[in-house]
Ligand SMILES: Nc1ncnc2c1ncn2[C@@H]1O[C@H](COP(=O)(O)OP(=O)(O)OP(=O)(O)O)[C@@H](O)[C@H]1O
Ligand SMILES: CC(C)(CO)[C@@H](O)C(=O)NCCC(=O)O
């Protein structure tokens with residue numbers, strides 16, 4: 001019999017790996033930037049016997065982790081995007097093409113509200129997904145804040161950026177401030193369009209914001225949007241609880 005302390009929920013994104021024990025799945029996850037660093041963490045925490053993982057990387061990239069787990073008798077449960085689960089229906093014809101992080105964030109959100117909702121996951125990419133009555137209506141994939149800045153700086157010769165983030169949208173008077181505020185304007189635009197889009201058909205709805213860059217959405221705090229620590233990990237927790245304890 002496994003306990004919740006022995007179970008680790010692992011969200012493998014394009015930039016980083018976030019993980020948390022099932023016993024405290026609502027807290028802020030730990031983060032490692034490489035699979036190697038994550039494996040080292042596992043070595044130091046031998047009480048972990050079971051992983052529930054979601055990965056948006058190629059299978060070959062996570063193969064060494066699987067091999068490590070096989071050698072150390074750690075059970076790996078990999079969750080994949082489904083046509084339907086937990087009362088949520090996917091709109092993709094080929095569900096294998098939908099990033100499992102999007103699916104899991106929706107699985108978590110559908111448990112948190114009965115209203116139509118939007119999930120915005122801001123990381124390497126910004127994904128936006130619309131759900132009403134348990135039906136995924138469709139969504140958007142846009143570049144994330146860092147990806148945007150990176151693409152801009154890479155494809156121009158005289159534009160450069162720094163790592164400073166504006167909390168408020170301002171007018172830049174240096175190249176760096178123009179870039180940071182331009183990318184923030186684009187992020188705010190995604191949010192504004194998402195709100196406008198769901199408002200076309202619904203008066204009452206929730207907007208959930210999650211992901212490593214959710215703090216860029218601090219400007220939404222007065223209009224009822226909900227900032228969630230990590231909805232992908234919370235979605236994994238639902239699968240883990242169902243599989244282990246239901
Ligand atoms: N070297 C880097 N490469 C990419 N993003 C970086 C880098 N350094 C800092 N960041 C920041 O981290 C954000 C992604 O953070 P994090 O990995 O926590 O988000 P995420 O939602 O988990 O993304 P993913 O699931 O794609 O890994 C980027 O949007 C960016 O602001
Ligand atoms: C869009 C990302 C990169 C966001 O992490 C991920 O969900 C992904 O790789 N998706 C595959 C394409 C799709 O969801 O249609």
Ligand SMILES: [K+]
Nearest residue numbers: 013121123124
């Ligand atoms: K993400």
